[in-house]
Amino acid sequence: NAGVTQTPKFRILKIGQSMTLQCTQDMNHNYMYWYRQDPGMGLKLIYYSVGAGITDKGEVPNGYNVSRSTTEDFPLRLELAAPSQTSVYFCASSYSSGSPTQYFGPGTRLLVL
Amino acid sequence: GENVEQHPSTLSVQEGDSAVIKCTYSDSASNYFPWYKQELGKRPQLIIDIRSNVGEKKDQRIAVTLNKTAKHFSLHITETQPEDSAVYFCAASGGDYKLSFGAGTTVTVRA
Numbered sequence: 001n002a003g004v005t006q007t008p009k010f011r012i013l014k015i016g017q018s019m020t021l022q023c024t025q026d027m028n029h030n031y032m033y034w035y036r037q038d039p040g041m042g043l044k045l046i047y048y049s050v051g052a053g054i055t056d057k058g059e060v061p062n063g064y065n066v067s068r069s070t071t072e073d074f075p076l077r078l079e080l081a082a083p084s085q086t087s088v089y090f091c092a093s094s095y096s097s098g099s100p101t102q103y104f105g106p107g108t109r110l111l112v113l
Numbered sequence: 114g115e116n117v118e119q120h121p122s123t124l125s126v127q128e129g130d131s132a133v134i135k136c137t138y139s140d141s142a143s144n145y146f147p148w149y150k151q152e153l154g155k156r157p158q159l160i161i162d163i164r165s166n167v168g169e170k171k172d173q174r175i176a177v178t179l180n181k182t183a184k185h186f187s188l189h190i191t192e193t194q195p196e197d198s199a200v201y202f203c204a205a206s207g208g209d210y211k212l213s214f215g216a217g218t219t220v221t222v223r224a
Contacts, residue, residue, distance in 0.1 A: 033211075033212075041217070042119075042215055043202070096210075100145050104157050106155075
């Protein structure tokens with residue numbers, strides 16, 4: 001049981017490039033989340049999903065897109081990368097609103113130059 | 114939406130002393146309050162949580178208290194040890210499965 005896994009661990013992007021951050025969980029969790037964490041700050045919710053085919057915006061969705069075609073996978077897409085998107089990105093999952101504990105992946109460190 | 118404020122932003126304690134971190138929240142509908150510990154370069158990990166129908170919860174050296182009327186909750190770490198040095202985040206959820214996080218407290222335990 002690997003829990004929540006993320007790839008890549010680290011990536012450098014040039015301004016204007018695109019990339020997809022991968023997130024997979026093997027706990028059969030219904031809910032999945034993407035957060036960004038800027039240096040010295042808390043976590044800000046980008047997008048979340050309550051099940052396959054259902055996604056919704058969080059607090060800071062601009063510049064990102066998501067999809068949820070399966071229960072296990074929740075990729076985050078960055079289009080036209082900007083320096084403001086330099087951050088550490090964490091994916092998390094939880095079973096349901098009745099079991100709200102969120103389990104985090106190891107994170108992806110992204111640098112946009 | 115929910116707004117969570119966390120204080121202090123940094124906390125330095127002598128090994129063996131206690132550490133207290135306080136958080137306030139704005140949405141009276143919030144009913145779930147977890148605390149996460151994040152070591153440098155690592156993922157946040159849940160250390161304790163409390164629901165709104167409970168006033169206090171303990172787990173060994175860690176305890177959390179909740180005051181629903183005042184809309185604040187606190188983390189208490191007793192007999193601090195060097196391995197307690199980390200960043201601690203509080204969070205609140207209104208039952209809509211979304212967490213709002215505080216800005217974090219960097220705890221340093223001095224030997």
